[in-house]
Amino acid sequence: MIEAALERRVVVCCGAGGVGKTTVSAAVALELARRGRRAAVVTIDPARRLADALGMAGLGDEPTEADGAALRAAGAPASGQLWALQLDAKATFDRLVARYAPDEEVRERILANRIYQHLSGAVAGSQEYMAVERLHELLEDGRFDHIVLDTPPAENALDFLDAPERMTRFVGGKALRVLTAPAEDSAWLGRRALAAGTSAVMAVLRRVTGAELLDDIAEFLSSFEGMYAGFAERAGEVRSLLTSDEAAFLVVAAPEEEPAAAAVELVRRLEEDGFPFAGIVLNRVHRLPPGAPRDVDDLARRLDALGAPRAPALAAAVLEALEDARAVAIRDLDLREGLAAAAGGPAAAVIPALEREPVDVAGLAEVAGALVSPSVSAKRGPIASLG
Amino acid sequence: MAASNAPRQRGAAPVSSGPTLTSQHAIDPPLAERRLCFVLGKGGVGKSTVSAALGIAYARQGHRTLLLEVAGRDRLSRLLDRADASTEPTVVGEGLYAATIDPEEATEEYLRGQLPVRAIADVLAGSKTFRTFTQAAPGLKEMVTLGKIWSYAVELRPDQEAPEWDRLVVDAPATGHAVALLETAANVREIAQGGPIHEQAERIREVISHPAATGIAVVARPDELPVSEALDAIDRLRAAELPVAAAILNCITPRRFSDEDVAALESARALVNGSERGAIDAALAESRRAAREARHARDLEGGGVPVIRLPLLARGAGRLAGLEELASAVTDGLSQRAGVA
Numbered sequence: 001m002i003e004a005a006l007e008r009r010v011v012v013c014c015g016a017g018g019v020g021k022t023t024v025s026a027a028v029a030l031e032l033a034r035r036g037r038r039a040a041v042v043t044i045d046p047a048r049r050l051a052d053a054l055g056m057a058g059l060g061d062e063p064t065e066a067d068g069a070a071l072r073a074a075g076a077p078a079s080g081q082l083w084a085l086q087l088d089a090k091a092t093f094d095r096l097v098a099r100y101a102p103d104e105e106v107r108e109r110i111l112a113n114r115i116y117q118h119l120s121g122a123v124a125g126s127q128e129y130m131a132v133e134r135l136h137e138l139l140e141d142g143r144f145d146h147i148v149l150d151t152p153p154a155e156n157a158l159d160f161l162d163a164p165e166r167m168t169r170f171v172g173g174k175a176l177r178v179l180t181a182p183a184e185d186s187a188w189l190g191r192r193a194l195a196a197g198t199s200a201v202m203a204v205l206r207r208v209t210g211a212e213l214l215d216d217i218a219e220f221l222s223s224f225e226g227m228y229a230g231f232a233e234r235a236g237e238v239r240s241l242l243t244s245d246e247a248a249f250l251v252v253a254a255p256e257e258e259p260a261a262a263a264v265e266l267v268r269r270l271e272e273d274g275f276p277f278a279g280i281v282l283n284r285v286h287r288l289p290p291g292a293p294r295d296v297d298d299l300a301r302r303l304d305a306l307g308a309p310r311a312p313a314l315a316a317a318v319l320e321a322l323e324d325a326r327a328v329a330i331r332d333l334d335l336r337e338g339l340a341a342a343a344g345g346p347a348a349a350v351i352p353a354l355e356r357e358p359v360d361v362a363g364l365a366e367v368a369g370a371l372v373s374p375s376v377s378a379k380r381g382p383i384a385s386l387g
Numbered sequence: 388m389a390a391s392n393a394p395r396q397r398g399a400a401p402v403s404s405g406p407t408l409t410s411q412h413a414i415d416p417p418l419a420e421r422r423l424c425f426v427l428g429k430g431g432v433g434k435s436t437v438s439a440a441l442g443i444a445y446a447r448q449g450h451r452t453l454l455l456e457v458a459g460r461d462r463l464s465r466l467l468d469r470a471d472a473s474t475e476p477t478v479v480g481e482g483l484y485a486a487t488i489d490p491e492e493a494t495e496e497y498l499r500g501q502l503p504v505r506a507i508a509d510v511l512a513g514s515k516t517f518r519t520f521t522q523a524a525p526g527l528k529e530m531v532t533l534g535k536i537w538s539y540a541v542e543l544r545p546d547q548e549a550p551e552w553d554r555l556v557v558d559a560p561a562t563g564h565a566v567a568l569l570e571t572a573a574n575v576r577e578i579a580q581g582g583p584i585h586e587q588a589e590r591i592r593e594v595i596s597h598p599a600a601t602g603i604a605v606v607a608r609p610d611e612l613p614v615s616e617a618l619d620a621i622d623r624l625r626a627a628e629l630p631v632a633a634a635i636l637n638c639i640t641p642r643r644f645s646d647e648d649v650a651a652l653e654s655a656r657a658l659v660n661g662s663e664r665g666a667i668d669a670a671l672a673e674s675r676r677a678a679r680e681a682r683h684a685r686d687l688e689g690g691g692v693p694v695i696r697l698p699l700l701a702r703g704a705g706r707l708a709g710l711e712e713l714a715s716a717v718t719d720g721l722s723q724r725a726g727v728a
Contacts, residue, residue: 017430212582213582259431303655306654321669
């Protein structure tokens with residue numbers, strides 16, 4: 001049960017890639033809307049069919065409201081509002097430049113810079129950073145009681161937490177000063193020997209990269225000079241909100257070794273850095289089927305009586321399928337117990353592996369039901385005793 | 388595997404003979420014949436496992452094969468028990484080597500190669516300024532990573548007669564990052580107009596965008612979302628003129644039951660209870676899953692690239708025995724496609 005998280009203004013869903021963060025985020029927002037709240041889910045990479053199902057076919061950078069009639073028709077009536085938007089790092093970056101550039105000239109200079117055009121969407125960490133900027137915009141928007149953030153698919157799930165710092169270092173850091181300061185004005189290095197070293201380094205870099213490229217990079221970085229303070233300030237505001245009790249972090253995991261290990265690491269990092277961790281959501285847990293029948297021949301005879309061809313082989317195949325299903329479920333159970341031990345407690349919510357992927361509103365409603373189901377520990381008993 | 392008839396081939400004909408293909412694709416060699424392979428896919432689809440299995444399959448065919456991964460994940464190294472995740476190629480099997488690419492080390496190495504005077508390179512490598520620059524320069528990390536992969540690909544044996552590596556398999560980062568990585572060469576070529584970086588970027592771009600040299604394999608699981616994401620990735624790669632050679636559908640449920648079997652099991656289900664019913668339910672659930680997966684596989688074939696199918700290993704592929712088994716499935720998949728092409 002993730003009840004506490006549903007009271008928070010910002011719910012962040014993080015975890016390794018492929019564990020179902022987007023699905024869980026959308027389900028959290030759907031549940032909030034069902035309870036009469038105005039919830040916006042910020043996704044990075046929404047499945048087209050999910051967007052379609054919510055009546056948001058053209059899901060884009062601007063928040064779109066799900067069609068209430070469509071939700072009702074799918075059996076998930078909402079007395080509140082469900083909004084969704086897709087994070088577009090480049091659009092957010094462009095908007096930032098437009099809004100915070102000190103004047104028209106700087107704005108045009110940045111937008112026209114070749115490096116900006118080619119790499120503003122691809123600069124390391126820029127997508128993660130833009131998620132933070134977008135969150136800041138949405139918090140100021142006023143239309144939403146809750147914002148549910150589906151974190152970007154980072155190679156390292158923790159990147160998201162460090163993104164603001166890395167990004168401000170990038171646009172405001174020493175690299176800018178190194179590249180833009182004339183060699184004789186390198187007093188920031190403090191020591192004369194180092195200053196001399198710096199100009200030698202720059203001379204070498206210039207030779208290796210070609211002067212033009214280095215100048216372009218310098219220009220790119222220097223155009224942000226006047227905007228740096230704003231970047232740092234907003235990142236600071238978002239960070240204090242995310243470490244306050246207005247936020248909740250859900251760690252989404254799947255019962256597989258790597259995502260489970262990533263979840264444990266993520267929980268540790270969240271707690272260490274003072275982010276309000278609100279529980280692990282363990283997604284796609286297979287139910288344990290009952291044990292094998294005592295008498296296979298009996299099953300074979302029944303099948304034979306029904307006219308099944310090669311009944312003994314069919315009965316054996318049925319048992320193989322059962323054994324495989326049990327092996328998967330037992331592996332899930334082991335990982336679930338290992339995760340509970342490593343993370344210092346059982347998962348807050350366990351979502352069963354659904355026969356059909358939750359790619360529509362009905363599927364999401366099912367996931368939402370599992371998220372707020374209070375019977376987590378009750379489910380453990382029978383499953384364990386059957387194993 | 389008992390009662391199943393071989394699953395009937397329903398739906399589309401093998402896609403490589405389909406009408407959606409341009410003549411360009413018809414003459415491109417199959418994945419197995421391309422020396423440099425990038426394995427892409429969303430998180431959780433089994434990229435590293437598939438990369439390792441592909442490497443094992445190539446090595447078994449007698450190719451001297453190098454597996455590459457980018458530092459930070461080290462998942463491939465863990466799979467192969469390479470405790471140190473060394474940046475030098477180390478032997479991990481017969482004819483099979485693996486190396487980790489560390490962008491920082493590669494940057495330094497690149498500069499050393501560019502600079503005739505060692506002392507200057509030493510100053511540079513030890514310089515805080517330099518490190519600050521390399522951390523901040525947009526796209527540099529991607530560029531040197533790609534440059535390192537390229538340098539392995541063009542490396543020659545000591546006798547200069549043949550390439551050092553017959554096959555290179557890159558366990559690429561998650562799709563979005565990987566496409567950005569592959570696009571870096573073209574981007575940098577545009578950004579750095581003229582100069583040594585421009586030339587370097589062009590040399591790299593030539594290799595990684597050449598369908599005779601490089602093949603990108605997009606890995607997916609047989610579910611709706613992963614398949615639609617793989618199709619999006621294929622479109623995006625094509626739009627960037629990057630050579631997609633195959634889609635790899637991983638973790639396919641075995642097709643154990645024919646339609647006739649399913650009908651018999653459904654009738655029998657009503658007549659039994661307890662553990663027998665539980666067993667039949669498990670079998671029916673598996674056959675429904677297999678049928679759904681077959682539909683997703685056909686969707687993936689709509690992407691216009693050959694689809695290589697790999698089975699789900701119920702007891703996990705993350706063990707050496709599992710990898711060996713998966714490698715055999717890869718070998719089958721590769722040779723089927725070679726035959727079709």
